[in-house]
Amino acid sequence: MTRYPETLRTRLADELATARRRTQALTDAVDDVELTRQHSPLMSPLHWDVAHIANMEDFWLVRRATPGDTVTPGVREDIDHLYDAFTNPRAGRPQLPLLDPVEARAYGQTVRERTLEILDAAGPDGRPLLEDGFVYGMIAQHEQQHVETMLATHQLRVGPAALHAPPPPASDRADELVGTDVFHPGGRFTMGVDATGADVYALDNERPAHAVDVEPFFLGAVPVTNGEYARFVDDGGYTRRELWSDAGWEQITAEGWSAPMTWETVDGAWHRTSFGQRQAIADVADQPVLHVCFHEADAYARWAGKRLPTEVEWEYAARFDPATGKTRRFPWGDEDPTPERANLDQRHLQPAPVGAYPQGASPLGVHQLIGDVWEWLDSGFEGYPGFAPFPYKEYSEVFFGGDFRMLRGSSFGVGSINARSTFRNWDLPIRRQIFSGFRLARDA
Numbered sequence: 001m002t003r004y005p006e007t008l009r010t011r012l013a014d015e016l017a018t019a020r021r022r023t024q025a026l027t028d029a030v031d032d033v034e035l036t037r038q039h040s041p042l043m044s045p046l047h048w049d050v051a052h053i054a055n056m057e058d059f060w061l062v063r064r065a066t067p068g069d070t071v072t073p074g075v076r077e078d079i080d081h082l083y084d085a086f087t088n089p090r091a092g093r094p095q096l097p098l099l100d101p102v103e104a105r106a107y108g109q110t111v112r113e114r115t116l117e118i119l120d121a122a123g124p125d126g127r128p129l130l131e132d133g134f135v136y137g138m139i140a141q142h143e144q145q146h147v148e149t150m151l152a153t154h155q156l157r158v159g160p161a162a163l164h165a166p167p168p169p170a171s172d173r174a175d176e177l178v179g180t181d182v183f184h185p186g187g188r189f190t191m192g193v194d195a196t197g198a199d200v201y202a203l204d205n206e207r208p209a210h211a212v213d214v215e216p217f218f219l220g221a222v223p224v225t226n227g228e229y230a231r232f233v234d235d236g237g238y239t240r241r242e243l244w245s246d247a248g249w250e251q252i253t254a255e256g257w258s259a260p261m262t263w264e265t266v267d268g269a270w271h272r273t274s275f276g277q278r279q280a281i282a283d284v285a286d287q288p289v290l291h292v293c294f295h296e297a298d299a300y301a302r303w304a305g306k307r308l309p310t311e312v313e314w315e316y317a318a319r320f321d322p323a324t325g326k327t328r329r330f331p332w333g334d335e336d337p338t339p340e341r342a343n344l345d346q347r348h349l350q351p352a353p354v355g356a357y358p359q360g361a362s363p364l365g366v367h368q369l370i371g372d373v374w375e376w377l378d379s380g381f382e383g384y385p386g387f388a389p390f391p392y393k394e395y396s397e398v399f400f401g402g403d404f405r406m407l408r409g410s411s412f413g414v415g416s417i418n419a420r421s422t423f424r425n426w427d428l429p430i431r432r433q434i435f436s437g438f439r440l441a442r443d444a
Contacts, residue, residue, distance in 0.1 A: 144415030248295030
């Protein structure tokens with residue numbers, strides 16, 4: 001067997017290390033009592049995530065990435081049943097006999113040492129799982145996805161701020177961009193990828209690449225901001241039945257919602273609490289609104305006389321350059337994300353003001369399609385034509401259909417390895433603990 005080139009082995013090790021540094025930072029920020037506390041029934045205790053990350057790596061890398069089509073013994077096969085996300089819903093995880101924080105960290109360290117030993121001698125052996133180191137990229141992405149989930153758990157914590165980061169860059173174009181639309185001429189473009197070249201770590205639901213026809217449409221130049229959303233709230237948006245779908249109205253009345261999650265009035269003015277820090281909405285009015293569910297985005301769109309974009313429209317805007325007729329990897333081109341192009345990797349702990357990343361804009365002038373906030377779309381979750389589950393159906397296929405709504409674009413908490421224009425996220429339309437916002441669209 002030929003070993004992977006040193007540059008590839010180094011890159012894969014770096015991606016694994018980058019994800020682990022974020023895991024450690026989020027867990028080291030609080031004591032072990034906080035790690036074992038469930039801050040919301042929607043989320044796991046943080047120490048469950050730590051051990052689940054290690055168990056996933058144990059399952060796929062330690063046991064299945066060794067040369068030859070064989071399964072080798074794992075580090076802790078006896079605890080697989082405790083960290084199976086499909087058989088253990090989040091609300092019930094604190095009742096399981098879980099590893100304590102010290103044991104969870106030790107498990108992760110042992111698994112990682114085994115992983116790096118295997119990677120040092122690894123190479124392609126004819127299995128798709130090991131082609132171009134896919135399984136290592138998959139595991140790095142999995143940890144980064146759980147890091148974002150743990151970040152959302154931190155947001156739900158009650159108490160003094162435990163996380164700190166510098167503020168995002170300012171924008172001198174917010175007033176110019178807010179509320180504006182960009183015309184997209186439509187046509188045929190290539191949606192999805194074939195997981196080759198720079199996109200080799202694309203997950204199964206992003207595949208295969210296929211041609212799609214798009215009708216002309218307008219898309220918001222930037223996501224809807226806090227200032228815009230506050231006007232909807234103050235105009236009675238949460239009390240006007242005609243603005244809401246039946247499911248949306250049932251949700252907000254049952255839960256008593258009157259504003260986005262974390263918003264409250266203080267001395268007659270709207271404020272939000274962000275990772276333990278209270279901020280006046282007036283001071284972050286030009287940032288994308290955060291922590292709204294699909295139903296809230298849908299109601300706002302109706303209030304504004306517009307609609308939410310479809311998944312096809314979103315990817316067209318994020319990848320297609322009408323001037324050249326080419327489908328690109330990102331709005332700005334084919335180069336990887338950089339701090340000048342997108343708000344990712346938990347650098348700022350909040351969205352940046354709209355227009356703060358002009359180098360990340362699309363050729364037609366749509367900003368912040370990557371980073372800052374996940375964007376709700378008016379599309380369900382289905383496989384693309386020719387979809388095939390890989391390497392396991394529980395990642396995507398079991399979620400197809402049903403009530404899920406799509407989210408695209410990544411948030412400020414997403415790791416760069418996951419921040420693809422083709423990356424597909426999905427959740428129930430009632431969820432708003434995630435770092436979700438939206439932008440508007442309308443027919444041409």
